[in-house]
Amino acid sequence: MGQVLDNIIQYADEIRAEGAEGDKLMRLTDNNAKRLRDAGVIRMLQPKEHGGLEVHPREFAETAMAIGAMDGATGWVAGIVGVHPWELTFFDPKAQEEIWGEDPDMWMASPYAPMGVAVPVDGGYVLNGRWSFSSGTDHCGWIMIGAAVGDKDGNRLNPPQVLHVLLPRSDYDIDQDSWNVVGLRGTGSKDLIVEDAFIPAYRTLDADIVLGGNGWRHAGRDETLYKFPFSCIFPLGITSSLIGMAEGALACYIAAQKERVAVTGIPIKEDPYVLYALGEAAAEIAASRAAILETVDRFWDKTDKGQEVTFEERAIGRRTQTAAAWRAVRAVDEIFARSGGGAMHLKFPMQRFWRDAHVGLSHAIHVPGSIFHASSLTQLGGEPQGVHRSMI
Missing domain, CATH: 1.20.140.10 (Butyryl-CoA Dehydrogenase, subunit A, domain 3)
Structure with missing residues (x-):
């Protein structure tokens, strides 16, 4: 059994008990989010130089299973938010330092679907759009989301080009009334709204690099985890x-x-x-x-x-x-x-x-x-x- 799993099991009774409260709140309780943070769950796939643990993916999977068996929503947030540090490893080191330098336990929400459009400008892009299903987003200080590259008029390019982009909490809004569902209520998978946010180029990554399995080459990593x-x-x-x-x-x-x-x-x-x-x-x-x-x-x-x-x-x-x-x-x-x-x-x-x-x-x-x-x-x-x- 891994150290993180040992850490989280000690909170099992509390996580189970607060699952019902999260279901009512339609987000993780602050206490359950803190338990994930304190146990190191979200740092399991994070690089060691930024305070991560770089565990075997099997250990990550077994931990997500164990948390899901305590409370489904808490396990879901652990499993989704826990993958984002793996991908951040492929971004420009400046972006990594910007996010993890101030807090190695910083959480990032998603989704990856290119629901908005990024228009090229000097030094980066201007982003607009609305994204649905951002699990755990109330407890995240950044987002890693998909964006379609557009022309100067905001029309999506054809053939499409998709970026994964990073924005701090100050650059987007959360629609608090957008998540009222039958199940996984406690995940708080709400909508995100971005209006005219500037994204410097170093906070963007061509989605094809990641999807094609070449993130490690792009970032010059040689650890098995990132390959x-x-x-x-x-x-x-x-x-x-x-x-x-x-x-x-x-x-x-x-x-x-x-x-x-x-x-x-x-x-x-x-x-x-x-x-x-x-x-x-x-x-x-x-x-x-x-x-x-x-x-x-x-x-x-x-x-x-x-x-x-x-x-x-x-x-x-x-x-x-x-x-x-x-x-x-x-x-x-x-x-x-x-x-x-x-x-x-x-x-x-x-x-x-x-x-x-x-x-x-x-x-x-x-x-x-x-x-x-x-x-x-x-x-x-x-x-x-x-x-x-x-x-x-």
Whole structure:
């Protein structure tokens, strides 16, 4: 067990208890955000020269799973915000110093989708736009967001060019009324609004450099962590936290069913059909966990040996990751449907794990269509094109 995981486990009871409060607030409680900060969760993939820990991605995944099993929203924020320091490593050193120099525990929110337009001007760009789904944003001092490059009139270039850009909290607004949803409420994934913000060139990075797996070359890094495939590391925290939610739901179910007696008067633990469903769900959730971690270990070993992780391997890795998410949530459905009326009470966490898991599954990183297409076509000797190569 890693040191960060040891650190966060000591807060498990408190994180669980405040999950319900975060659900009401529609953001992480200040205390739960502080617990993530104090435990070092967001510094796990951060470079050592800026106070980071540079852990193995498996350790990062296992930590996100553990937190997700305590509270889905807290795990989700840990998994998403925790990846951003990995990418900041590829930015200009001046940008890194600007963010981490004042505070090695500085958090950055996203999203990467190019929802706004950056118009070139002397020394950089002027950015305008509105971005949705900025998880954990209330607790972040910076954002790392996607922006389409535009012409002088603000029209997007064709073919498109996308940047990842950095802005401090003073340069954008958070729409506090933009997040009122059925699940993952505690993530506070609100909208961001940027109006005529100047972004110096050193705070921008061509998205293709990162997506193409060349960030480490661009930045002159040679650590295995930063050579690791983007298409594995980016979904890792998201899917790991989701599997953690499934584990949390399973733990709630087992605890509640031990002494439960059905309306027939038969103890649940004597019902062979419930026992079968429980056994199958537990096995499916365990299989999802094992599949994610096996991919991480295998990709790490290849990367560490200086070997390329091929497009086909990356596509299959994404297929494994996506399938693991769906498998885990289907397993949650099987046990939730057999939980009895008590599980529906808002005072019990079972319903929140169920809601959080379903909303987590709706994230774009879990959409299976193009990923399954690309992995299968590649294995058959074909060459996926366009959207079917996206995020692989």
